Amino acid sequence: MKIFISFMIVFLLLLSVGVEIDKGALELQNEAFNRAMITFGIAKSLNALISFIQGTELSLSPAGLGLTLSVGEILDPLNDMVERFSWVMLLASISLGIQKFLLIISGKLFLQTIFVLSGIISLVMIWYKKLHQNIFFTYSLKIFILLVFLRFGAIVFIYFSQFTYGAILENEYKQSLQIVENTKTELESYQHKSTTQVQESDENIFTRIKKHYTSSLESMNISKQLEAIEESSNKAFNNIVVLITIFIVESILLPLLYIWLVINSVKFVFRSELKYDTLKNMYNKNY
Structure with missing residues (x-):
């Protein structure tokens, strides 16, 4: 039993100082x-x-024959969800x-x-027989176990989380x-088209009448555009969830589960009696 406990202690000490587990965990x-942060940035830009x-829906409604107003109504649920998503991503980033701070510590x-x-x-406490029943032996093991949690807890959690x-x-x-x-790309394309329409509204009346005819022809596809935007919005809504x-x-x-x-575990360790004879009996019983 002495050898087993000693081996575990030495193994943990070597693992702590001899292996770059901190570097790997920090990279993960x-x-x-x-x-x-990338996801948070996408959420904010989409919002x-x-x-x-x-x-800009009121300004563009005459040129787009009501298309922008309908798009605004379609995007309302997605916009609400994106705002909530932004808050979740802010909490996740914090x-x-x-976790990174705890890992560095x-x-x-x-x-x-x-x-x-x-x-x-x-x-030392383990290998000196007179100290097995000493109260310092119990507390030295408890403190060491507590330090094991502090030293390796964040690292183990990060590897488990990544797995x-x-x-x-x-x-x-x-x-x-x-x-x-x-x-987001589809909406950016729609935004570009809408901006172009706004610029065209500043032209003289004859040019606007001429281009209005072309715009009227394009407006025949309004229902299809609305359906495409609505379908894309619904997909985005579901995937944001x-x-x-x-x-x-x-x-x-x-x-929260890790904490x-x-x-x-710490409560269990400090409430239990960690004496050498108890540990020996537990080891013999299990092995």
Whole structure:
């Protein structure tokens, strides 16, 4: 039992100082943070784009024969959803930023030094028989276990979160984000066309009458354009719901689950009696 516990302590100490697990975890965290910021940027730009289109609907209604007014009504539900999505992405970005801060703290030299010293003290306590029943033996192990959570907790969580994203969420995220980006591109095209119509309204009356005839011919496709925009809007709406679900799971629910596990694990450790004989009996019983 001494050898097993000692091996685990030495392994954790070497893992803490000899392997660049902090660097790998930080790279994964940066990827997640950049992913959230890119999505947040798309949400904000889409919100601004829809607001612009809705804000110019009265000016463009005569030239577009009511098309812009209808588009404004169609985009209302999507605009409301995008605003909520922006708030979710802001919370997700803050959560990921906090996780990054905790990861950086866990790799600081002072914490690693305290962790190594605690491990060495625990090893000394284990190998001196007179100290097995000493109260300092119990508290040295408890402090060491607490430091294990502080040192490796954020790292383990980030690797687990990245595994969950890659195995379950990645494909859904990419597909949904692509559909939202396609909707944004379509609305940008519509915005460009609408802006052109506004510029044409400043021309003289004869030029406007001439171009109005061409505009009237183009207006025959109004219903098809409305259907296309409405279909694209509905797809974007549904996929924004998917993106909200993904970021709530990845950036809010999983961190809350991690915090709950850590708190309850620490409570269990500090409430239990960690004596050498107890640990030995537990080891013999399981193995």
